[in-house]
Amino acid sequence: MSKEITLTGITTTGTPHLGNYVGAIRPAIDASHNQNVLPFYFLADYHALIKCQEPERIQQSTLEIAATWLALGLDTANAVFYRQSDVPEITELTWVISCVTAKGLMNRAHAYKAAVAENQEAGEKDPDKGITMGLFSYPVLMAADILLFKAKKIPVGKDQIQHLEMARDIAARFNHIYGEHFVLPEAVVREETSVLQGLDGRKMSKSYNNTIPIFAPEKRLRKLIMKIKTNSLEPGEPKDPDTCTLFSIYQAFATPEEVEQLRQRYREGIAWGEMKQFLFEYLNAHFGEARERYEDLLRHPGEIERQLREGAAKAREVAVPFMREVRKAVGIAPLAERG
Numbered sequence: 141m142s143k144e145i146t147l148t149g150i151t152t153t154g155t156p157h158l159g160n161y162v163g164a165i166r167p168a169i170d171a172s173h174n175q176n177v178l179p180f181y182f183l184a185d186y187h188a189l190i191k192c193q194e195p196e197r198i199q200q201s202t203l204e205i206a207a208t209w210l211a212l213g214l215d216t217a218n219a220v221f222y223r224q225s226d227v228p229e230i231t232e233l234t235w236v237i238s239c240v241t242a243k244g245l246m247n248r249a250h251a252y253k254a255a256v257a258e259n260q261e262a263g264e265k266d267p268d269k270g271i272t273m274g275l276f277s278y279p280v281l282m283a284a285d286i287l288l289f290k291a292k293k294i295p296v297g298k299d300q301i302q303h304l305e306m307a308r309d310i311a312a313r314f315n316h317i318y319g320e321h322f323v324l325p326e327a328v329v330r331e332e333t334s335v336l337q338g339l340d341g342r343k344m345s346k347s348y349n350n351t352i353p354i355f356a357p358e359k360r361l362r363k364l365i366m367k368i369k370t371n372s373l374e375p376g377e378p379k380d381p382d383t384c385t386l387f388s389i390y391q392a393f394a395t396p397e398e399v400e401q402l403r404q405r406y407r408e409g410i411a412w413g414e415m416k417q418f419l420f421e422y423l424n425a426h427f428g429e430a431r432e433r434y435e436d437l438l439r440h441p442g443e444i445e446r447q448l449r450e451g452a453a454k455a456r457e458v459a460v461p462f463m464r465e466v467r468k469a470v471g472i473a474p475l476a477e478r479g
């Protein structure tokens with residue numbers, strides 16, 4: 141049986157936080173240990189250029205994300221873990237499929253439309269003010285990421301569903317013109333239950349500035365947890381676990397028995413200070429060993445680099461011959477005598 145290919149990209153613009161861990165990293169790492177699937181996970185550094193023009197930040201984020209995934213136990217013997225920019229066939233394919241992508245399709249992309257709407261609301265004369273071709277053609281690069289590896293299942297957040305539909309559209313259009321070369325990918329949308337609350341109780345997200353980095357050093361972790369919003373109930377008063385951010389974070393990590401025990405303590409009126417200390421100690425222990433591996437990796441970026449290059453070499457074993465096939469399909473091939 142050939143393995144089913146799943147693929148996902150991580151844009152290299154930030155520091156991985158607990159929300160990323162629960163929603164995306166943990167399930168992806170679990171899947172990397174499943175021998176029935178062949179996962180392709182990559183650092184989408186060319187995508188990062190669309191949102192971020194700070195070179196140091198992109199470099200640092202690439203380092204942190206790679207170290208995070210490795211420290212958390214990604215199975216690199218099974219999964220192919222690479223950096224997008226190390227596989228030049230991705231950008232080559234981007235151009236080829238750009239030439240079958242309707243501009244009108246890209247006009248409808250949410251990210252582009254939101255940028256235009258913002259200009260209009262601000263009363264700009266030019267609705268495209270400040271919008272780059274990178275932002276506009278973002279879905280084409282993403283389609284190339286996916287189609288190059290004939291990936292079938294794409295685990296993504298809700299906000300990416302439209303991009304997957306576009307990738308399917310582009311693939312179908314290419315296949316219609318040039319023959320069946322691409323596999324049509326499907327989005328596997330992450331459940332809302334895997335959304336973690338942030339410091340202020342809203343969804344933990346970089347854009348709300350309410351995140352807890354996975355590998356925050358002990359002191360900072362403690363400080364952040366102490367900042368989590370609670371209500372004004374006094375120690376001894378019964379508290380509702382199901383509307384409590386501290387509880388919901390704990391629940392994302394603890395076993396059902398542990399969760400039940402904590403429910404009891406809420407009924408008994410655990411004090412907020414005590415609960416915060418409890419959550420801090422729990423998370424600190426939960427990530428303690430991985431944090432040591434993470435810090436060790438950050439001290440040895442050469443080791444990370446080695447692993448990423450190994451991943452890119454594996455990815456290119458697929459990408460190079462397939463790109464040759466695609467080029468040939470469109471009429472770009474060495475000239476040869478005809479029989």
Ligand code: TRP
Binds near residue numbers: 149286295296
């Ligand atoms: N656009 C995705 C995001 O912002 C990241 C990404 C890039 C991606 N290429 C991809 C995800 C390919 C899945 C497949 O989350």
